[in-house]
Amino acid sequence: MTENEMLKITVEEFSRLQEYMAESDKESNAYKRMKRRYIELKVILTASGINLTELDFIKE
Numbered sequence: 001m002t003e004n005e006m007l008k009i010t011v012e013e014f015s016r017l018q019e020y021m022a023e024s025d026k027e028s029n030a031y032k033r034m035k036r037r038y039i040e041l042k043v044i045l046t047a048s049g050i051n052l053t054e055l056d057f058i059k060e
Contacts, residue, residue, distance in 0.1 A: 007048055011055065014041040018058045035060065 017038055024031040038058065045052060 007045075007050065010041060010044055010048075011050065014038070014045060014055060017041065018056070021058055 017034055021031060021034050021038060024034065038060070042052065042056065045055075
């Protein structure tokens with residue numbers, strides 16, 4: 001898998017995860033687990049030079 005393919009998959013997962021988070025109760029265990037993955041993906045994308053300004057609508 002190329003770096004571009006990996007970034008594409010990560011961006012898609014980040015976007016999908018935010019949709020799930022927006023529909024979830026912030027106090028639920030599921031939301032807390034999603035938030036942990038959200039932070040991981042955010043770090044990966046930021047370290048890869050991806051500008052999250054337009055992608056990140058949860059902003060936590």
